Amino acid sequence: MNSNGKSVVSQLDFEQILENILDAVIIIQKDKIIFANRAANKLLSNDVQASLDGLSIALFMRPEDLTLLHKTISQNIFKDSDHSIVSVSIISETGNPKPVEIAINPLYDQETALIQLTLRDVSNRKAAERSMMQSEKLSVIGELSAGILHEVRNPLTSIKGFLQLLQNEPVINKEYINIIMGEVEQIERIANELLYFTKPNAERFITQDLLTIAKETLFLFETQAAKKNLKLEIQADGCPHRINGDKTQLKQVFVNLVKNAIEATPENRIVTVVLSTTGQQEQVLIKDTGHGIPKNILGKLGKSFFTTKESGTGLGLMITYTIIRNHNGKIKVDSMENEGTTFTLTFPRAE
Ligand SMILES: Nc1ncnc2c1ncn2[C@@H]1O[C@H](COP(=O)(O)OP(=O)(O)O)[C@@H](O)[C@H]1O
Ligand SMILES: [Mg+2]
Structure with a gap:
């Protein structure tokens, strides 16, 4: 000028x-x-x-x-x-x-x-963000519902069959009752894993301390770990490890990954959660010393209902991946057969 x-x-x-x-x-x-x-x-x-x-x-x-x-x-x-x-x-x-x-x-x-x-x-922008989250959730539910119906119908068919057999038996057959109980428990597991998707959450993202969430999670698994004499350990420097998020959802991530780690690890070994900060990122490692993941199934992780366990639901990782995505985080897996598996999560660090 x-x-x-x-x-x-x-x-x-x-x-x-x-x-x-x-x-x-x-x-x-x-x-x-x-x-x-x-x-x-x-x-x-x-x-x-x-x-x-x-x-x-x-x-x-x-x-x-x-x-x-x-x-x-x-x-x-x-x-x-x-x-x-x-x-x-x-x-x-x-x-x-x-x-x-x-x-x-x-x-x-x-x-x-x-x-x-x-x-x-910014009310309009916030409303748009909310409706995007909501529609992403709905599309996951939509994709899932066909699978859920299938997964729930199989045990239901079997329950019905065994109840019909029981109807015609003069004395109660314990064997049939056990099978029915097993099938009911499988439906229960699926319902429990899906709780997060149906439970209305306030979508309130506030600052969360990862160390607190890690401690609370390991506390939940103490009994299960003790049965296999597994050591559960947290490694963290003294620094705060804060990210923005929804506590229930973040805890669900830790629970799902630690549960898998414990299930994969044989007796007398160790499962470790490591917290660290790199630049603007918070990093969480969930490390086990278990049987590892064969290369040919690595690509299937996170697909709903993919499980290699007899009483697995195959929902844990799918839910975990969805939550991490909603928190602008990333997840990566490194695994060596018979040596162990490490899931690495990164989240943007809260100011
Ligand atoms: N830490 C791990 N070590 C070995 N395999 C794992 C681990 N975590 C996940 N997996 C594999 O991924 C599959 C899917 O896990 P998940 O979605 O949690 O379902 P589920 O635990 O019900 O099988 C498991 O069945 C298992 O084969
Ligand atoms: Mg699992």
Whole structure:
């Protein structure tokens, strides 16, 4: 731009320009609003004409969100480049809380300490993300349901057959009862594994500590491991290992992988969970010293109902892979026959 153009720009009425932009712009001093454009009035009070001047932004936020905003502002004020963005909810007088992203720009002036906040309503984007998650879930369920019907019908046919035989027997045949019980247990196992898909979850992703989840998981398997005299071990440095996620789902991942590891490992050996951080990634190894996975079946892992176990469901890895994908993570498997198997998971590290 030439110097002539510059002087024209400097004569523009910037307040007027701010009024008309579509994002909500607020200028605050401490927490007090000293300027809000039309979009901000609309967002905070549903009224473009309203005057928010002099009000505290604390009126429009949950206390924990305000604390987060303060923290980000104080971190930001010492950097003289770039803005930071926080994700919080805005509570207007009317209507439900709205998710917004707030960009923070200190307007560098030590004395007045003005901060410009630019708020973007992200409810539409959040709704789209939710419906994408939902439809992915539905498509997995759709794919699965044919398989489930098949897997449940086989034991049902057998149960029915043996019940008919029992009907015609003068005395109860223990053998038949045992077979029926076995089939009922198989249906029960399938139902248990699928609980995660049907259980409505709040889809609330918050910071999770992987060490806590690993400890809780190994605790669940203590008895099962003791039966085979297996050692269950966690290796972790003292650093925190945090990722964003849903605790129930993440625990399901650990449970499925540790369960497989224990099942594959002969007596008196060891199963290890190793936690580490590499760059921006958190890494989890689930290592066993078991029979390993033959090369020709590696490609089938994660396909629903693929199992090599007599009473397996073949759902564990499929569910595990789906959950990891939903957490933007990756999973890889290394296996040596008769030496053991290692599943390596990586997740983006939480800030
Ligand atoms: N740690 C492991 N060691 C050896 N084989 C494994 C391991 N984990 C999974 N597998 C193989 O993958 C198959 C599928 O596992 P999964 O989906 O959990 O179903 P299930 O455990 O019910 O068989 C298992 O039957 C087994 O053959
Ligand atoms: Mg399994």
